[in-house]
Amino acid sequence: MKITVDTNLCEVHGDCVVAAPDIFDIGEDDEVVQVLDAEPGEEHRATVAQAAKMCPVAAITIEG
Numbered sequence: 001m002k003i004t005v006d007t008n009l010c011e012v013h014g015d016c017v018v019a020a021p022d023i024f025d026i027g028e029d030d031e032v033v034q035v036l037d038a039e040p041g042e043e044h045r046a047t048v049a050q051a052a053k054m055c056p057v058a059a060i061t062i063e064g
């Protein structure tokens with residue numbers, strides 16, 4: 001599984017951080033979300049899928 005975030009779309013809503021805090025993070029000065037682990041193991045699939053679903057601007061893509 002590979003995660004990409006369209007940084008042109010991300011508006012730093014933070015829904016993905018709430019859904020999958022091990023994978024996404026937003027620091028105080030960040031203008032787009034940070035992907036902590038772009039190729040997480042299968043055990044993260046459910047939370048990453050939830051994060052992608054919750055993103056209000058559909059910025060998160062999951063491949064594989």
Ligand code: SF4
Pocket residue numbers: 005009010011012013014015016017024032033054055056057058059060
């Ligand atoms: S939920 Fe979407 S818009 Fe919000 S921080 Fe995550 S990727 Fe960016």
